[in-house]
Amino acid sequence: MDAVALAQSARLVVCHRVLRYRKAIGNVFKTMPEIVAKICGVTVESFFKKAILFKDAHCDDVSQKCLEAFASYGMKASQIAVRNFDGAFNYDLSFSLFNGNGTFKIAAEKMDISLQNATSDKDLEIVQDCIAKIYEHVPLPEISYTIFSATAHAIFPSIEAMQQYLLRFAIPAKQVVLGGTIAYVLCEKWAEEIRLTIDKSLAFPDGIFLAWTTTYRGNKLTRDIVTRIKDVFKESVTKFDLTFPIPQ
Numbered sequence: 444m445d446a447v448a449l450a451q452s453a454r455l456v457v458c459h460r461v462l463r464y465r466k467a468i469g470n471v472f473k474t475m476p477e478i479v480a481k482i483c484g485v486t487v488e489s490f491f492k493k494a495i496l497f498k499d500a501h502c503d504d505v506s507q508k509c510l511e512a513f514a515s516y517g518m519k520a521s522q523i524a525v526r527n528f529d530g531a532f533n534y535d536l537s538f539s540l541f542n543g544n545g546t547f548k549i550a551a552e553k554m555d556i557s558l559q560n561a562t563s564d565k566d567l568e569i570v571q572d573c574i575a576k577i578y579e580h581v582p583l584p585e586i587s588y589t590i591f592s593a594t595a596h597a598i599f600p601s602i603e604a605m606q607q608y609l610l611r612f613a614i615p616a617k618q619v620v621l622g623g624t625i626a627y628v629l630c631e632k633w634a635e636e637i638r639l640t641i642d643k644s645l646a647f648p649d650g651i652f653l654a655w656t657t658t659y660r661g662n663k664l665t666r667d668i669v670t671r672i673k674d675v676f677k678e679s680v681t682k683f684d685l686t687f688p689i690p691q
Contacts, residue, residue: 476599485559487664492584497530497534509547512580513540534551545557556573574669575666586663591672592657593654596646602649623642625639636657636658637676638654638657640653653680
């Protein structure tokens with residue numbers, strides 16, 4: 444038996460032992476494991492009801508409003524760029540914040556927002572504020588729908604706790620020693636499905652990787668809507684026996 448086969452055999456033995464132990468002691472997942480988010484990111488795509496010609500995009504006014512809206516975050520006029528390739532629909536207005544961790548782009552058919560590498564509750568408050576600001580202050584075309592996505596690397600109290608949790612998705616008979624899931628979840632306070640991914644984190648040995656995506660079918664995101672999305676994303680993981688700490 445070669446080294447790879449020996450390693451697989453050893454992992455399967457451990458998997459079988461843990462599963463037998465879990466069965467013997469009953470439902471060890473009755474108490475939800477508490478996980479702590481270490482790195483988070485959010486992306487937002489708002490699709491306009493119709494494509495906007497460059498001459499109707501009013502990029503000068505939009506640039507001014509962006510500058511005013513994000514002045515409190517150190518925005519400078521030199522950070523805003525407008526590219527016009529053909530005078531019709533092939534153009535965009537873009538800017539970035541926070542050393543490139545926040546990017547915003549408005550084009551003929553949609554607006555893209557990306558805010559990455561949030562590592563604290565304060566960072567997440569800034570993420571929410573930045574998303575709300577652009578909808579509150581910038582004159583945007585009428586929006587058909589918005590796709591809202593978020594990711595998080597979240598850690599367990601220990602590597603063993605993480606492995607024990609992911610064992611629920613294991614299939615020892617098929618040599619699946621750990622697992623994850625992709626699910627479509629409904630929450631009482633949100634009309635649309637939430638696509639939830641749970642996987643092993645490649646960034647933290649004691650962590651899992653979470654990804655959420657949902658759709659908002661309204662004109663503009665408001666602060667209340669963004670807060671509600673955050674709350675239902677957190678609620679969705681409780682359906683898989685996980686929970687985030689309750690803010691003090």
